[in-house]
Amino acid sequence: MTSSDTPPPATILVVEDEVLIRTAVAGYLRDCGYRVLEAGTAEEAQRIFASDEPVDILFADVDLGPGASGFVLATWTRQKRPAVRILLTSGVDRMAEKAGDLCDGPFLAKPYTHERLAEEIKRLLGRAGDR
Structure with missing residues (x-):
């Protein structure tokens, strides 16, 4: 297989209002080989x-501060870009039940490990054996 035959990496849109969390998560996912x-x-x-922009997975916090929430974004994404897989996260436990209808995977409660996030993304992409 030549490099031109290699499929492009999956693209993940990370939506997080806390810049330090967003930067850390995005950096880790880039290290895993994803386009972020x-x-x-x-x-x-x-x-x-x-x-x-091509986006395969939306990974969003539920609480995004002022403006629309992650729930609103997930609902909008379902309507406008139905092929995009959605994974939501929050530090508030009661959000998990509401997120269930919008997520393609389990709600990811904060704090989560980078490894757990990577496992869920691989699962969503159907690449459980890949890094």
């Missing part, structure tokens, strides 16, 4: 989607 886009708000994420 970052947004601090739901509105920034919607602009990325509107630019026709």
Whole structure:
């Protein structure tokens, strides 16, 4: 297989208002070989989607501060980009039940390990054997 035959890496849009968390998660996912886009708000994420950037997975915090929540973003994504897989996270336990209908995987409660996040992303992509 030549390098031109290698499929492009999956693209993950990380939406997190806490810049230190977003930077750490995005850096880890890049180290895992993914193409990562970052947004601090739901509105920034919607602009990325509107630019026709290819996105395979939306990984978003539920609480994004002022503006639309991760739930609103996930609902919007389901309507506008139904092929995008969605994984939500929050530090608030009661959010898990509401997230169940919007997520393609289990709700990821904070704090989560980078390894757990990578496992869920691999599962969503159907690449359980890949790094």
